[in-house]
Amino acid sequence: MEKTGVVIEIKKGRIKDANLGMIACARAANREVYALILNDTAENFREILEAHGVHAMVEITTGGADHTPWNPEQHTRAIITAMEALHIKALLALTTPMGRELLPRIAAALDAPLVMDCIDVDLEKGLARTTLYSGKTIGTIQVTGSHELFGIRPNVIAPVPVKTKAKMISMPIDTPVSGKFKTVEILPGQSSQTDITEADIIISGGRAMQSKENFDLLFQCAHTMGAAVGASRVAVDMGWVPYTMQVGQTGEKVSPRVYIACGISGSIQHFAGMKMSGMIIAINTNAEAAMVSNCDYFIEGDLFEIVPLLTQRLTQKAK
Ligand SMILES: Cc1cc2nc3c(=O)[nH]c(=O)nc-3n(C[C@H](O)[C@H](O)[C@H](O)COP(=O)(O)OP(=O)(O)OC[C@H]3O[C@@H](n4cnc5c(N)ncnc54)[C@H](O)[C@@H]3O)c2cc1C
Incomplete structure (x- = not known):
C-alpha cells in the first residue's frame, strides 16, 4: 500500500483541528497515512490520531549543534530524510505560515510539483483543486512526479473519524545545515484569540x-x-x-x-x-x-x- 505523509501542526500542546480534515483527505485515497510530528512527543497525540485513521506516527527529532526550535532549513531536510527512509511519495501540509515555509523548500529540494492552498486533492489521480485569480475561479491541476506535494487550506475538508492502530516510528535526524538561516528569537504573538484560519x-x-x-x-x-x-x-x-x-x-x-x-x-x-x-x-x-x-x-x-x-x-x- 502506498504511503502518504501529513505534516502535523501542534499548537500549545494540542493538535490543530485543521490537521484532521487533512488526514481525511490523505485517507480518501485508501493509502497508509503517516503523521509526521516534528520535535514533539507523538505518544501524546496517539488517541486523536488513531481516532482519525492514522497508520503510523513518525516522531522526528532534529538535533545537533545547529538545532533551534524553528529552523525551516533543518526541518525541511529532516522531513525529506524521513520521506526517503519511509518511501513516502505524497506529502500534505496545511497552507499556514508553517506549511508555507516548509512545502516550497521541500518541493525545490526534491524537484517535485507543489500545489498550495488546495480545497480538495485526489491523490490517486494526482489532481488538486485550488482557487486562482484572487479566488475568482477554481482550477484543477494535474501533477506528476517522483514526489507530489500539496498544501491544504485549513478547515475546507471535514474530518472523518475512522479507528486505526498506529505504529510508532522514532526518527532522530541530525541533519547538517548550511548555517545561512538561524532563528535568533521567537516572540509569542500579542493576540490570545483563536487563530483565524482555524475559527469556526x-x-x-x-x-x-x-x-x-x-x-x-x-x-x-x-x-x-x-x-x-x-x-x-x-x-x-x-x-x-x-x-x-x-x-x-x-x-x-x-x-x-x-x-x-x-x-x-x-x-x-x-x-x-x-x-x-x-x-x-x-x-x-x-x-x-x-x-x-x-x-x-x-x-x-x-x-x-x-x-x-x-x-x-x-x-x-x-x-
Ligand atoms: C495587491 C493588493 C492586495 C490586497 N490585499 C488585501 C487583503 O488581503 N485583504 C483586504 O481586505 N484588502 C486587501 N487589499 C485592499 C482592498 O483592495 C481594499 O482596499 C480593502 O479590502 C477595503 O477595505 P474595507 O472594505 O475595510 O474598506 P472600504 O472599501 O472603504 O469599505 C468600507 C465599507 O464600510 C461601510 N460602512 C461605512 N460606515 C459603516 C457603518 N457605520 N456601519 C456599517 N458599514 C459601514 C461602507 O459602506 C463600505 O462598504 C489589497 C489591495 C491590493 C492592491
Missing part, C-alpha cells in the same frame, strides 16, 4: 471600524459566540489590529462556517480570503456594496448599532 465563526471589521478601540465591540461580540475577530487590510494598515488578523489575498485565507463582515465593502482582494466561508453575513450601511451582492444574509445599518445589539442578544441567549 469569524466576525471581521473594516475601515468603518474607525479605530483600534472600536474593535473592542467586535471582540466582545466574538466572545459571546466563541468566534475569532478578523479584519480587512485597511484596518491592519491603519494599525488598529495586527497583520495576523488580516483576511484576504495578502492576508489569511479562511474557511469558517460563518463569516460576519462588518463595514467591509467586499473588494476582490478581501473576497480572495473568505470566499470559501460556509455562510456570509454582511453588516453595511450601503446596500450597493459588493459584499452585499455576494453574501447570504444582509443587515442594512450602522455596525455601531447592530453589533452591540447582537452582543446583547447573544449574551441573553447564553444565560
Whole structure:
C-alpha cells in the first residue's frame, strides 16, 4: 500500500483541528497515512490520531549543534530524510505560515510539483483543486512526479473519524545545515484569540471600524459566540489590529462556517480570503456594496448599532 505523509501542526500542546480534515483527505485515497510530528512527543497525540485513521506516527527529532526550535532549513531536510527512509511519495501540509515555509523548500529540494492552498486533492489521480485569480475561479491541476506535494487550506475538508492502530516510528535526524538561516528569537504573538484560519465563526471589521478601540465591540461580540475577530487590510494598515488578523489575498485565507463582515465593502482582494466561508453575513450601511451582492444574509445599518445589539442578544441567549 502506498504511503502518504501529513505534516502535523501542534499548537500549545494540542493538535490543530485543521490537521484532521487533512488526514481525511490523505485517507480518501485508501493509502497508509503517516503523521509526521516534528520535535514533539507523538505518544501524546496517539488517541486523536488513531481516532482519525492514522497508520503510523513518525516522531522526528532534529538535533545537533545547529538545532533551534524553528529552523525551516533543518526541518525541511529532516522531513525529506524521513520521506526517503519511509518511501513516502505524497506529502500534505496545511497552507499556514508553517506549511508555507516548509512545502516550497521541500518541493525545490526534491524537484517535485507543489500545489498550495488546495480545497480538495485526489491523490490517486494526482489532481488538486485550488482557487486562482484572487479566488475568482477554481482550477484543477494535474501533477506528476517522483514526489507530489500539496498544501491544504485549513478547515475546507471535514474530518472523518475512522479507528486505526498506529505504529510508532522514532526518527532522530541530525541533519547538517548550511548555517545561512538561524532563528535568533521567537516572540509569542500579542493576540490570545483563536487563530483565524482555524475559527469556526469569524466576525471581521473594516475601515468603518474607525479605530483600534472600536474593535473592542467586535471582540466582545466574538466572545459571546466563541468566534475569532478578523479584519480587512485597511484596518491592519491603519494599525488598529495586527497583520495576523488580516483576511484576504495578502492576508489569511479562511474557511469558517460563518463569516460576519462588518463595514467591509467586499473588494476582490478581501473576497480572495473568505470566499470559501460556509455562510456570509454582511453588516453595511450601503446596500450597493459588493459584499452585499455576494453574501447570504444582509443587515442594512450602522455596525455601531447592530453589533452591540447582537452582543446583547447573544449574551441573553447564553444565560
Ligand atoms: C495587491 C493588493 C492586495 C490586497 N490585499 C488585501 C487583503 O488581503 N485583504 C483586504 O481586505 N484588502 C486587501 N487589499 C485592499 C482592498 O483592495 C481594499 O482596499 C480593502 O479590502 C477595503 O477595505 P474595507 O472594505 O475595510 O474598506 P472600504 O472599501 O472603504 O469599505 C468600507 C465599507 O464600510 C461601510 N460602512 C461605512 N460606515 C459603516 C457603518 N457605520 N456601519 C456599517 N458599514 C459601514 C461602507 O459602506 C463600505 O462598504 C489589497 C489591495 C491590493 C492592491
